Amino acid sequence: MASDTPKASGQAEPPRLLLVTRSPPYGSSLARSALDTALAAAAFDMAPALLFLDHGVLQLLPQQEGAASETRSHGKVLDSLPLYDIDRIYVDAAALLHFGLQDMPLPAAAEVVDSTGIRALLEGCDHILSF
């Protein structure tokens, strides 16, 4: 029975590689560089976990039709992550609250994590890349 219990974040095996993305999707290309790195790691059989921290949660906002093209393509890359086996996505609960985005629809694989969960992620993984 215990083996059928769905994994909670505290119980999941810590990721080998964690990419922390803290930039909004506009104003710089850092958010895009983090996703490019995630896709590259997946291509090298090292699919990373992604942690959207601080302003990084703004990358998960639904794409507007009229939005700048780089923002639209960012959304497309986000949507494609499961195809690359990137299925561990963590989202900063405090940042969602700060921006009033508690009710925003999140990617299917996303898990909202509080500060304790974030600390566990950062301490548990083998390698961190911070964007």
Place this chain on the structure above:
Amino acid sequence: MASDTPKASGQAEPPRLLLVTRSPPYGSSLARSALDTALAAAAFDMAPALLFLDHGVLQLLPQQEGAASETRSHGKVLDSLPLYDIDRIYVDAAALLHFGLQDMPLPAAAEVVDSTGIRALLEGCDHILSF
């Protein structure tokens, strides 16, 4: 007697050229580009007025000995402005309050302006460059 009254900002002749600088002194070179433009304008006999707005007021913080070199040289350029006849310096009162800098020593030529004063400046000048 009236001619001896010190000028208040509302009475001073509006500047021909106003440079608005809204960037902090770190993280980008925009603050420095604004000052470079001020010096160039002065060299062409068009000494501008300077308005430190929003994060731009952070440029006026006293320079720390250990600070990054670009911040130190920024302070040196600021100190040299009177030598170039740039003696109309306006500082955003609300931003000073926001950053808790009401008691910060300001350049001798500086005048603190509220939103009414800022509007008068922006509307009165012939040309605005906004950094």
Place this chain on the structure above:
Amino acid sequence: MNYALLVLAPPGSASRAALGFARAACARGHQLERVFFLDRGVENGMGTAVAPQGERDLPAQWAQLASEQGVELVLCISSAIRRGLLDATEAQRHEKVGPTVAPGFTIGGLGLLVETCTDCERLLTFGEGC
């Protein structure tokens, strides 16, 4: 109306907005004398930049507008050379490969920006926040 533009934003949405404004102003018969690129804005004139597939080649589009409408495209010299944008003269002076400035752009001093301020009726700034 006699316009001029100051572009502070690097290639991206704000600089595309500047290009769009420039085209619209010319299309409506306004005069656009000069576009002055300062700070990271000079990166719009990088001749060795290769636009990613599916993205527009911004320097080429600026150059096309400039040649069709007689607009002068000036990169601030101090902003440019510290970022590796050199015309033939600067490349030779500093013994670097070049020119790395895109065709259609020239390099000039901040005095040209000051001159632009006084000569045009309206000068618009396109900064990072657009």
Place this chain on the structure above:
Amino acid sequence: MNYALLVLAPPGSASRAALGFARAACARGHQLERVFFLDRGVENGMGTAVAPQGERDLPAQWAQLASEQGVELVLCISSAIRRGLLDATEAQRHEKVGPTVAPGFTIGGLGLLVETCTDCERLLTFGEGC
């Protein structure tokens, strides 16, 4: 300790901090395999950039450390070519002047960054906020 660095910050205080860390690590006998420059970090390898008077020539200082300590300096290829940083091969492929990449730097794919992650004991990121 076997270190590697990821530099995301353009020339400025954060990239100078990365260089300072790299020097200190080597001076204390640690191994520094590779520095990977990504996003605006690639601007640290711009070979045509001319440092303003009184400022240090960052690409030359990185290159000196690399040759003395055997550190590999890799610029992310997609970040580099969109910003006009081309090695001889890329310059020829895209029919641009070049190479514009500074001596001592090479261009490589993100796969090298992933490889770096697994190979080194500790990888430090130097971003815009340092």
